Amino acid sequence: MKRWTLEDIGKLAGVSRSTVSRVINDQPHTSPAVRQRVEQVIRETGYQPNSAARSLASSQSRILGLVMPSILQSAFTDPYYALIIQAISHACNQHDYTPSLFLFQSADEEAKMSQRLASSGLIDGLIVTADTIDSQFVQMIQPYAIPFVQIGRPLRESATCISYVDVDNEAGAYLAASHLIQQGYQRIGQLATLHNTAGHDRDAGFRRALLDRGLPIDEKLIALSSFSEASGYRAMQQLLTQKPEAVFAQSDAIALGAIRAIRDQDLRVPEDIAVVGFDDMPLAASASPPLTTVRQPIARAGKLAVETLLDIIQTSPQPARHIVLPVELVIRASSGAVS
Amino acid sequence: MKRWTLEDIGKLAGVSRSTVSRVINDQPHTSPAVRQRVEQVIRETGYQPNSAARSLASSQSRILGLVMPSILQSAFTDPYYALIIQAISHACNQHDYTPSLFLFQSADEEAKMSQRLASSGLIDGLIVTADTIDSQFVQMIQPYAIPFVQIGRPLRESATCISYVDVDNEAGAYLAASHLIQQGYQRIGQLATLHNTAGHDRDAGFRRALLDRGLPIDEKLIALSSFSEASGYRAMQQLLTQKPEAVFAQSDAIALGAIRAIRDQDLRVPEDIAVVGFDDMPLAASASPPLTTVRQPIARAGKLAVETLLDIIQTSPQPARHIVLPVELVIRASSGAVS
């Protein structure tokens, strides 16, 4: 398979290199006849434009970077990441962009790469996940002019000037807690993660729900966890000593861990303790018992992140785009509302 | 932040563009004094070579493609993918390569992209996961000269001429089944997936273990599943009608589903039914009960895939490299061997 060039194709079609370029880039100013002839030759030869040459000449790589700063091994195995990656990949495919992956295992790696990422021209824009609250990554790339969007709300300090796509974590947690309150539960615990802004927002929603219904907030009923099943299990074990009647877990993985902890104590869900999760992962519907949870539109968030980024790249970075997607409560058996 | 070029840096350091290039590419033939001066300027300016120009001139992009053909949403959320992606990303980072992601949701997308991937020069090499047995992807890219390695054994027809990194699935399954037999179990079931060669090899190992110990192979004790928890649950429900004493599940996700199915029938693991999994995912150790499983070195496989690919790129594609990594049985409570 020969590596064809524009020049080759032009020669075969009896036109100049520029004309072929115009055809490929769907520019106007080419007669239909010529266009057809060129397209024919392209099809026959299987010609593919060289992307390095294209990038160099146009200073556009059509590559998007997907950055996950200082990621923890445990967190990354959460299906959330698989789903967001899949959605981003799919959106990139549709728009003829290539997604590249930048997972950093340490702050060092993060620092070393951020400069490269931002100024080698390899990448047209970045999608950054707000994995942990203390990542410096966004601050490091801001001085560079590279377009980026964050998935998840940035810290308040910078939230106004950063474009982001988020889901309404606060409202979701409010919904979840309110649902439990409506079932008549009074001692409602929370398995909380304060590692990122999503955790903070869910915590805020949880508290607001209790306050709105006049329930006291008992800090002893809030146990800290990471975003993993194992950590949910441990946190629930701890919470069990406080005898909660119901629990809001800040993620489905945590909820699954909690259910396991509850059952390992020979208690039943929801009869002895009701559980609500957050995410509506594929696992949630088929769990035992099926999990009541807050569905967040992960696929939509990924797609919108890509499209927002492309919009920023193609138009202008100003003003910062802020998108907050609605969530919805999915009621299943684990919260005691379904027999 | 100005976009510096080699020429700029040369001017600032009082040398020519070529000298700067030599310094950057760590070539010999530069005096230490000059080298230092140049490095100094590079540091001060924060100069980053333009990657498009580099690729064009050197015809090397330093980008590796990570291809997952026709992936199923359900399969991709298996932590296996997160771990292999993480390992590949890490190895790429270490070798100064960038990993790009190509997930295909359909055979169409696969076909459309394969040509681009193979002949646009975007990518120096490909790592292909053997997700399903019927993917045509490898056959489509073989005519092109692009270097690639597969993770997981290819089909027999093509196994000799394709480079791959695999784990010893057959031996692992043999180990797992033998372990159950040694515990004295006779009616040993299997939750099998025949979607890829890993499934086939595990099935073969399972059967060989039974045959070696003179146990009959009862096809009714083999239930088909996909690589997901939910599907393991369903397959186990079915298998329960056959009253097995022990079960070998072809993955940890399947095993977890199986355990859930067993417990939902008010049976206990391992007292009523022993379970062994495959993978040793992070979840396995902290499951209830902790899961006996076959540990496969996913991180090593990912790292080796990258390094093998780089070796092929830098030296020659011939001969095809075949790497099969050993696995190990990790005995925990679920198989009844630990009290």
Place this chain on the structure above:
DNA sequence: CTGAAAGCGCTAACAC
């Protein structure tokens, strides 16, 4: 509507 020509920023062969 089409072609000629000038780069994009770098590498690498070749001279000095």
Place this chain on the structure above:
DNA sequence: GTGTTAGCGCTTTCAG
């Protein structure tokens, strides 16, 4: 050991 020079394959004015 260092500089000069000729491309890499494309996009993009600018003429015609």
